Amino acid sequence: MAGRWSGCYCRSPRRFRRIERVADDERCLLIVEDDASFARTLARSFERRGYRVHVASSVPAFDALLGTIRPGYAVVDLKLGSGSGLSCVRALHERDPATKIVVLTGYASIATAVEAIKLGASHYLPKPANSDDIEAAFGKGEGDVEAPIGARATSLKTLEWERIHETLADSGFNVSETARRLGMHRRTLARKLEKRPLR
Known part of the structure; x- marks a missing residue:
């Protein structure tokens, strides 16, 4: 019988195989944030809520981590040092359109959030945002999926x-x-x- 393995994978006696989404993987959360202090605060808060949290501080770190996990939820800062969270949003959505993605935007990146929505993000929040705001946005994402881009852009x-x-x-x-x-x-x-x- 296949057993659990770290990183949202399971291991069989004969081979490693990636699993499709299962019930407990719905609680797998990926935080992509280059502010270490903010990321730690969010991670601890979501862990207390029962999520299994993974953190990536850059686009390369995200790329490496995405090869080992299948998150049901993701929080992505659109500004990652010299990189952009847009590529992370695109990769997450392409890998699994059901992943609920909340993007965090700063003063200079509000307009960029429109592009994030087009690429597959469920919702956006201005920074700073706390875990209550983010979890509420995950829920809103389900109801906002059919909303036209024009309405979101407005x-x-x-x-x-x-x-x-x-x-x-x-x-x-x-x-x-x-x-x-x-x-x-x-x-x-x-x-x-x-x-x-x-x-």
């Missing part, structure tokens, strides 16, 4: 505008300083403000 644009407006206010409506804080080129910010001026 939500992202609304969120982006709220961030811009908040940062503008904090900087005393200094466009250059706002662009710096958002990690955005000043001209890009100016164009966004022209399309949706402050009232």
